[in-house]
Amino acid sequence: MRLLSLYLRSRRVPAALAAVLVSTVALWSIGLAGVDAKTRLVLAALAAAIGTAALAPGLVGADPALDRTAALSWPPRRAGHVLAMAAVVAGVLAATVLTGDPLATATVALRNAAGLAGLVALAAAALGAGLAWLPPVAWTAVVVMVGPQAGGYREALTWMVQPGGTASATVTALAVGAAGALAYAWRGSRS
Amino acid sequence: MMARVLRTELRRSSALWTAIALVVLGAAMLYPVVDAWGGRWMPLALWQREYLFVLWPMALGAGAWQARRESRAKVGELFGATPRPRWQRVAPTAGAMAVAMVAGYLGMFAAGAVSVVPSAGYFPLGLLPVVAVGALSVVAAVVLGLAIGRMAPSAFTPPALAVGGLVLLITLPLAFDSAGDDVPGALLLSPVLYRPDDDFVTVAASAHLAQVLWLVALLAAGFLFYAAVQWRTRALAAVPAVLGAVVALAVAPGAEADVTVPDLAARKQVCTSDAPKVCVAAVHASALEDLRGPGQKALTILAAKLPLAPTSVAESPTLWLYEDSRPQPAGTLLVDLEIDASGGAAEPQRDLLWQLLDGAGTRRCANTVNDYWPARLAAAAWLMGEPPPARMADSGGQARKLWDALGQLPADEQRARVAALRTAALACATTDLAGVLTRGSAPR
Numbered sequence: 146m147r148l149l150s151l152y153l154r155s156r157r158v159p160a161a162l163a164a165v166l167v168s169t170v171a172l173w174s175i176g177l178a179g180v181d182a183k184t185r186l187v188l189a190a191l192a193a194a195i196g197t198a199a200l201a202p203g204l205v206g207a208d209p210a211l212d213r214t215a216a217l218s219w220p221p222r223r224a225g226h227v228l229a230m231a232a233v234v235a236g237v238l239a240a241t242v243l244t245g246d247p248l249a250t251a252t253v254a255l256r257n258a259a260g261l262a263g264l265v266a267l268a269a270a271a272l273g274a275g276l277a278w279l280p281p282v283a284w285t286a287v288v289v290m291v292g293p294q295a296g297g298y299r300e301a302l303t304w305m306v307q308p309g310g311t312a313s314a315t316v317t318a319l320a321v322g323a324a325g326a327l328a329y330a331w332r333g334s335r336s
Numbered sequence: 337m338m339a340r341v342l343r344t345e346l347r348r349s350s351a352l353w354t355a356i357a358l359v360v361l362g363a364a365m366l367y368p369v370v371d372a373w374g375g376r377w378m379p380l381a382l383w384q385r386e387y388l389f390v391l392w393p394m395a396l397g398a399g400a401w402q403a404r405r406e407s408r409a410k411v412g413e414l415f416g417a418t419p420r421p422r423w424q425r426v427a428p429t430a431g432a433m434a435v436a437m438v439a440g441y442l443g444m445f446a447a448g449a450v451s452v453v454p455s456a457g458y459f460p461l462g463l464l465p466v467v468a469v470g471a472l473s474v475v476a477a478v479v480l481g482l483a484i485g486r487m488a489p490s491a492f493t494p495p496a497l498a499v500g501g502l503v504l505l506i507t508l509p510l511a512f513d514s515a516g517d518d519v520p521g522a523l524l525l526s527p528v529l530y531r532p533d534d535d536f537v538t539v540a541a542s543a544h545l546a547q548v549l550w551l552v553a554l555l556a557a558g559f560l561f562y563a564a565v566q567w568r569t570r571a572l573a574a575v576p577a578v579l580g581a582v583v584a585l586a587v588a589p590g591a592e593a594d595v596t597v598p599d600l601a602a603r604k605q606v607c608t609s610d611a612p613k614v615c616v617a618a619v620h621a622s623a624l625e626d627l628r629g630p631g632q633k634a635l636t637i638l639a640a641k642l643p644l645a646p647t648s649v650a651e652s653p654t655l656w657l658y659e660d661s662r663p664q665p666a667g668t669l670l671v672d673l674e675i676d677a678s679g680g681a682a683e684p685q686r687d688l689l690w691q692l693l694d695g696a697g698t699r700r701c702a703n704t705v706n707d708y709w710p711a712r713l714a715a716a717a718w719l720m721g722e723p724p725p726a727r728m729a730d731s732g733g734q735a736r737k738l739w740d741a742l743g744q745l746p747a748d749e750q751r752a753r754v755a756a757l758r759t760a761a762l763a764c765a766t767t768d769l770a771g772v773l774t775r776g777s778a779p780r
Contacts, residue, residue, distance in 0.1 A: 160492070168499075195499050202491035276401070278495035283361050286390040286502060291368040299368075 156203035156226075162233070164199035168192060169237050173248045182308070187289050189238060189249035190305040193257035194285035196234040198278035201265045203230075205274035205334035213333075224330035231255075231262035231322065252309035260304060260318030261285070263325030270325075274334040338428065342435075345428040349405070351436035354398045358440025358474075362391065363447040373448065375455040375622050375679020376535055378599070380448045381466040384441075385529035388473060392527050393501025395437060395474045397494040399481020402433055403562070407489035423563035430482055430559060434475045441471040455679030457606075457621035460599060462538035466529070469547050473527035476551045479558035483573075486562055524588045524595065525550055525581060535619050535675070536653040538599040546588035553580020603653050612636075613648040616671075620651060622679035627671065630685050634669060634692035637719050642755050646697060664762045669697050693719045695769075696758035704767055710734035711769035715757050718742055718750065738773055 153159070172192045176185050204226065206212050212219075235258035241248040249257070261281045269277035285305055293306045300307060304314035346352065365387050366373070366380075373379035406412045415425065445467055485493055508526055523530075524546050529539070557577035564570045589595055605615035606624060614631035616624045631649035638645035644666060652670040664670060671692055674682035681688060694700075695712035696719065713735035717724040724735040742750055753773055760767040 157491075164492075198495045198499065199492075201495070275404075275491050275494075278498075279357075279397075282495065282498055282502075283357075283390075283394065286394075287361065287365050290365055290387065290390060294368065 155206050158200070158203050161199045161203055165196040165234060165237055168195040168199070169241070169248070173241050173244070173246075176248050177246060183293070183306075185248065186253065186293070186306045186308065189253055190257055190285055190289065192238055192248060193234055193254070193261050193305065194281050196237065197230065197258070197261040197265045198282050200230050200233070200262075201269065201277040201281075202274055204266065204269040204277055204329065205336070209334060209336045219333060220330040223333055224326050227262055227266045227326045227329055230265070231258045234258040234262060250309050256309070256315055256318045257305050259322040263318075263322030265325065266329035267321070267325035269334045270328040270332045272335060277334075341428040342431050345432035346435065349429060349432045349436075350398065350402050351432040354402075354433065354478075355436040355440035355443065357398075358391065358394070358437070359443035359447060361394065362387065362440070362444030365390065366444070366448050367451075370451055370677040371675075371682070374451045374677030375675060376619055377452055377456055377458070377463050378460055378466070378538065378602070378619070379535055380452055381445070381463050381470075382529060382532070382539075384445060384448065385466060385470050385527075388470060388527045388529075389505050390502065391441075391474060392477050392505065393498045395477035396481040396484070396501050397498030399433060399478040399483075400485030400488075400494040400497050401481075402429065402478075403482045403485030404489045404491075404493070422565050426482075426563050430479055430562065433478045433482065437474040437478050438471045441474050442467070451677060452679075455622040458602060458618045460538060460602060460619075462599065465541075465544045466539055469544055469551070470527070470529075472548065472551045472555075476555040476558065477527075479555055479562065483558045483561040522585060522588070523592060525584065527551070529595075530592065532596045534653065536599055536602050536617065537596040538602075540589055540595055540597045542587055542589050543595045546584040549587065550580045550584035553577055553584070556580075605650055607648075615649060616651045616673060617653055620673055620675055620679075623673055623675055623681045626681035626685070627673065627688065630688040630692055631669070631671070633689055634697065637693065638669070638697050641719055641751065642696065642758060644755075649692070652699065663764050664698055664701075666762055670699050672699065690716055690720070690725070695761045696754050698758060698761035701761070701764040704761065704764075704769055708767075708769040710738055711757065711773050712761070714738035714742060714773060715754050718754055738770060742773060 169192045172188045172195075176188045180188070235251075235254045238249050238254035238258065239247070239251045242251070248254075264281045264284065265277045268280040272279070288303045288306055291303065293308075294300055294303045300311065301313040301317045304311075304317040307314035362384070366383060369383065373383050406415060416422075418425070481494075481497060484497060505526060505528055508523070524543055527547070553576045557573040557575075557580075560573040560576065561570050564573070599619075602617060602619040604618045606618050606621045607613045607615040608624065608628050612632055612635045614624070614628050614635075616627055627649065635646065635649065639647075646667050646669040648667070649669045649671055651673055669692060671688075676682040683691065693716040696715040698712075700709070700712070713724045717735065717739045724739060742753065745753070757769055757772045760769060760772050
């Protein structure tokens, strides 16, 4: 328990968690103003993107070189970190169900959190944890601007604003999520 | 000396990657809406300005990221001990990032221009300031980001700036909107330019002037804050920012409606050389070939079947739906063209012909009675000599019924009623067009 709390503090998780909670509540309260289903999906995508972006700097410790010298098997721990990230973001998003006026259904919350957390992890492996927020925020911003598209690759590329149960969107999110988790587990954050 | 350091900074900073990211992100946003600007210069430039929604906060974040370099490498104290003044040391960094921003913004424009150059015939000079002010705005953003990033060199600063800026730029117009329809010119302090709906406008010079003054002041304030060492000097950065805002507000147009002005050169008609004359606005010149066939066919049909038929086709840039009670010209067949991604007409030729003959060759008016469109479609069907096609949104078959009933009448009566419908529709007064078709005259 003590090790876990030290780990979380070393990865600056408390501040990031506060940011996830605040941003989700803020977007949820905008959604309360009786917006249509399409706008609500946009808000849910934004909430997941901001949440994963806030957790992104935690993908690397203060001294990655020192971490690597530890006699620990890092890959499963790194994979666990990504999974926990997705679970936290999905959980906070889905917890809005408890208010009776959910920001997103559990399916959409899980899909967005899994896909975007994987994207953050992939970006951390490729660009470093400091820049890992960029791809999910940029991709989501473009998709929010363009709006959900129908059919073929356009539907798959705008996966984060598609309604729950859209097959191509779910497949894309899961593929990005799995690729990101694997890449980060294998390589860790680029330093 | 300065040039050599700048060249080194261009290679050693994140400038190159920032520029590439800007082009890729920009093109990724432009191309899904290529139908709205393909083949037309001004709409491309205005879409690019609208997308500053996303690009501007990203530029802020990029600046903040670059500013973290010294603290990341833990050399801040070492560099602070050098005798060279700080502003001389940071100017190349700011310069390199500014070059990257300008290159990225122009690169995004060039990526869009690929779909404009092949077909665009009309190049408005008013385009240049629209692009230049957009590029200036991202330069101001990146320098502002450098200043903020230096103040708060945390890993959280760049994402917080990018996301916070995005939320601010999205909610700002919403806040002004709730205050009433008349959005104040103060909104020009946001670099995002709200894109007008049609292709026939340009941006007012006073709007450009206000934005240039404000952005230059913001750039100066950002650089002062970034380069200053003492807190007293940093506080001075507020002076250009406040001064710029005040002066910009003084010269800005008072209302949002005055930001865009009609572009008369874009509306100038370009016509076919052979008679009967078919014309389109200069900005849509690439669609003239698509309109020639249906336009001449429509004129031939109208001349053969109706008295007082129009003799030429022209594109009308105004929507009659919003023009109150102004009668339409009888001698000209007006058309409202939709343009596709390659600058041609968006509709196939046959649909264009139907659209031209809709309402016996008139445009829809705001003040005709509800459900007037089946009567307009029935008139077009009579002129075409075939039933109204389902794809023309004849829901419930009302147009079909009207057309069937019309067909039962003697030929002279049919012709008289369609002619009466045309006269009534041209007048743009409050009329029951279906009544004209079924009874032969409009009830008063």
